[in-house]
Amino acid sequence: MNLPRRPSVVSESLAQLGSAGLFLFGILAAIPRSLRHFQETVRQVWFVGAMSLVIVMTCGLFVGMVLSLQLYYTLSIFGGTAALGTVVALSLFRELGPVVTALLFAGRAGTSVTAEIGLMRATDQLSAMEMMAVDPMAYVVAPRFIAGILAMPLLVCVFNALGILGAHLVGVSWLGLDNGTFWGNMTASVDVWKDVVNGVVKSTVFGAVIALIATFQGYTTPPTSEGVAYATTRTVVSSSIVVLALDFVMTAFLM
Structure with a gap:
């Protein structure tokens, strides 16, 4: 008896990639309709942006402090401690700010969005919206997508500002570099x-x-508690890998 062969990991990954591409086109098509739900978009910007400020500010401060401490002793070997502010600022603006903030954003806001939409799927709220002639893509998905695009640059600016402040505290106030x-x-x-x-x-x-x-x-997760748990895990893992890969590609093109 020949058992059916399970699809390979590569074919499953390609199928997921294709589904995500079609899902993106669906979001873009739903954005004009989502403008009717402007208050929902504002609420999502608050949820994914403002509610992530504490972890972003805390991590930004300590990243700047550690970066300043490490670079000071490295630069002192070559007599270049005067360049501490320049090296810290360039490291934060070009790489550490966007990448670290994106990883924090994926771990805090990305998992929350996945779990929220996944629970809507598991409790048939999305199906109920469709029965009431409410488009879930326009009311649920598109506002969260727009909120992610708007919130990330603002969070990166906050991260960079706190990182430079932390570097100033260590370099100037502690190690005695001229202000x-x-x-x-x-x-x-x-x-x-x-x-x-x-x-x-x-x-x-x-x-x-x-x-x-x-x-x-969240939107495509199986409607079970186990499915929601796996979906949140996949969000963090996939986001981290894609962010680091895109960082290399974009750095190569932007430089």
């Missing part, structure tokens, strides 16, 4: 378009990707 040297070299070396704007572009793309993965995993 004017710290800020002067930073402002002279950081270019707004080349460094800051590139980081904002990265963060916007990361926000869109994480929001897409979170909403897709």
Whole structure:
């Protein structure tokens, strides 16, 4: 007796990728209809953005402090401690700010969005919306997708600001670096378009990707408690891998 062969991991991954692409087109088509639910979009921006501020600010402060401490002793070997502010700022604006914030955003907001939509699927709320002629894509998915795109650049700006503050506390207040040297070299070396704007572009793309993965995993999850649990796990794992891969690709093109 020949048993049916299970699809391979590669074919399953390609099928998931194709489904996610079709899901993205569905979201883009639903965005004009979602404008009628503007208050829901504002609520989601508050939920995924403002409610993530505590972890983003805390991690940004400590990342800046650790970065400053490590770089100070490394630069002191070559007599280049005056460049501490420049190196910290460029590291945060170009790489650490967008990437670390995206990973935090996926772990905090992405899993919440997946679990919320997944519970809606498990309790038949999405089916009830369809029966009442309410489009779930326009009312549930699109506002969360838009919120992810809007919230990520703002969170990255907060992360960078707290990171530079932490670097200043360690470099100037603790290690005794001259305050004017710290800020002067930073402002002279950081270019707004080349460094800051590139980081904002990265963060916007990361926000869109994480929001897409979170909403897709929640919307397509099996309607069981186990399915919701697996969906939240897949959101974190997939978002982390895609963010790091996209960071390399975008850095190669933007540089």
